[in-house]
Amino acid sequence: MASSITFVGASGKPTPNWPKIADFLSAIVPGAIRQRVQAGLDIHGNPLADYSPEWKAKLAAMGEAQNVDLRLTGGLMGSVKRLQKDLSGNVLTLTFGSGAGTSAEVSTPAAKASQVARAKGESGGSAAYKKRQALARASARETERYGVSRQRGKAVRTGNRSPQWNLLGRYIHYGGNGRPPRPWLGLSPDQRRDIFRQLLRLGMFKFGGRGTSGAE
Amino acid sequence: MANEDGSKAADAAKRALEQIERALIKQITALVSKLDTERGDSALLSDKEALANASKIRSQIVRAMEEQALASIATEVDRAALDAARAVADSLDMGDFNPDVVREIEGIISGQMAEVTDAFSKGADQIAEAMRLGVTTGDSLDNAIANVADAVHASFAKAQAAVDAAIMGAGRKVAVDDATAAQDAAGEPIVMLYVGPDDQKTRDFCAEYVGKAVRLDDLGKLDNGTDLDAETFGGGYNCRHSWAAMLRSEAEAQGIEIVEV
Numbered sequence: 001m002a003s004s005i006t007f008v009g010a011s012g013k014p015t016p017n018w019p020k021i022a023d024f025l026s027a028i029v030p031g032a033i034r035q036r037v038q039a040g041l042d043i044h045g046n047p048l049a050d051y052s053p054e055w056k057a058k059l060a061a062m063g064e065a066q067n068v069d070l071r072l073t074g075g076l077m078g079s080v081k082r083l084q085k086d087l088s089g090n091v092l093t094l095t096f097g098s099g100a101g102t103s104a105e106v107s108t109p110a111a112k113a114s115q116v117a118r119a120k121g122e123s124g125g126s127a128a129y130k131k132r133q134a135l136a137r138a139s140a141r142e143t144e145r146y147g148v149s150r151q152r153g154k155a156v157r158t159g160n161r162s163p164q165w166n167l168l169g170r171y172i173h174y175g176g177n178g179r180p181p182r183p184w185l186g187l188s189p190d191q192r193r194d195i196f197r198q199l200l201r202l203g204m205f206k207f208g209g210r211g212t213s214g215a216e
Numbered sequence: 217m218a219n220e221d222g223s224k225a226a227d228a229a230k231r232a233l234e235q236i237e238r239a240l241i242k243q244i245t246a247l248v249s250k251l252d253t254e255r256g257d258s259a260l261l262s263d264k265e266a267l268a269n270a271s272k273i274r275s276q277i278v279r280a281m282e283e284q285a286l287a288s289i290a291t292e293v294d295r296a297a298l299d300a301a302r303a304v305a306d307s308l309d310m311g312d313f314n315p316d317v318v319r320e321i322e323g324i325i326s327g328q329m330a331e332v333t334d335a336f337s338k339g340a341d342q343i344a345e346a347m348r349l350g351v352t353t354g355d356s357l358d359n360a361i362a363n364v365a366d367a368v369h370a371s372f373a374k375a376q377a378a379v380d381a382a383i384m385g386a387g388r389k390v391a392v393d394d395a396t397a398a399q400d401a402a403g404e405p406i407v408m409l410y411v412g413p414d415d416q417k418t419r420d421f422c423a424e425y426v427g428k429a430v431r432l433d434d435l436g437k438l439d440n441g442t443d444l445d446a447e448t449f450g451g452g453y454n455c456r457h458s459w460a461a462m463l464r465s466e467a468e469a470q471g472i473e474i475v476e477v
Binding site: 019020021023024025026027028030031032034035038062063064065069071072073074075077078079080081082099194198202 | 383384387388390391394395397398400401402403404406408409411412413414415416417454455456457458459460461462463466
């Protein structure tokens with residue numbers, strides 16, 4: 001899962017500013033993506049598709065906000081960075097994406113549900129507590145499938161794990177299996193204009209040029 | 217000769233474990249005896265968890281002793297500890313604790329946590345490097361978690377929290393390093409917007425800064441109240457927040473508050 005930004009030098013040869021432009025965008029583009037996703041907007045500037053009622057209920061049980069921000073552990077968003085820098089002739093291409101890292105076990109509703117129950121001071125017999133525990137048990141089964149189980153306090157490898165963030169990011173971006181696409185990696189048209197305006201204002205396009213961007 | 221040396225080492229380890237365990241049990245027992253059973257102060261919920269954690273640490277030590285075939289000693293200390301644990305469990309249903317007791321409990325735990333932090337730091341360096349290269353895989357993380365858990369006899373969950381924090385820390389570290397290079401390239405100051413959720417799980421530190429920006433040069437001054445630095449680890453273990461770099465002039469144009477640290 002990657003998104004690229006390409007610049008073509010107008011003079012027909014590499015601009016001496018390419019390294020500076022690359023350095024600047026390497027920080028600014030991931031920041032812009034995080035900021036836009038946090039605002040719940042996709043790469044077209046439209047609202048990201050809402051979460052399902054079931055997932056919202058789970059988030060609520062975990063004590064988490066239900067707005068669409070594509071965060072559970074924060075790992076996916078936190079790992080967005082420049083993956084590649086290619087300068088070929090007078091063409092500079094920067095590729096952005098999420099890291100390959102993954103948690104062996106997604107941050108489980110099991111532990112979170114217990115934390116919430118304790119924080120709320122719910123007693124063991126209450127309906128809310130039982131509901132949280134049911135969610136926790138269901139989540140533990142999921143964890144067992146994708147993560148690592150525990151035996152006498154030691155990790156036991158099951159051979160399964162949660163999807164790597166770049167795969168997770170791809171699933172989210174394109175949807176599938178009944179899940180709606182939530183195109184998130186890349187810049188919206190407004191963001192592209194904003195960033196090019198910043199580059200111009202900073203005097204980085206001394207020699208002219210043009211830029212394009214797109215996902216994969 | 218080698219066997220004799222091994223025997224001496226085992227004896228020394230046994231004595232050390234005994235001392236640690238007995239001191240721990242003694243402190244827990246003493247603290248439990250001082251529990252304040254007054255009701256009504258819900259602000260100490262997290263401290264109840266701290267006491268529960270102390271009990272867990274005790275059980276981890278007992279387990280370590282069992283694994284070293286020190287069963288008789290483990291049984292003895294476990295009996296004493298069980299009494300303490302029972303009192304802890306009872307008290308959890310009865311009310312909140314005296315803050316002075318809580319502070320003492322935290323003192324006990326912090327010693328144990330130092331071990332975890334140390335093991336975690338060593339692992340974090342490796343993970344950070346792997347993240348930079350983009351080669352971290354689920355397998356390598358499984359190993360990292362298992363290694364941390366084994367190294368300190370910590371629970372799987374605690375080890376995983378440490379490893380997850382390391383991965384997230386690596387991501388923040390990349391963002392800060394890239395922002396530093398961007399600031400040099402732009403010749404204008406960069407600020408870091410603190411991005412992430414603001415819900416009932418959000419820590420006080422994160423709630424204070426989320427949606428606001430901090431000058432790049434000020435990140436090192438942030439104090440999240442934990443042993444983990446805020447620049448790299450946000451609010452601490454399991455923090456869901458990240459840094460978003462932007463020009464200071466753009467942040468000001470968007471009306472984003474820039475916090476003076």
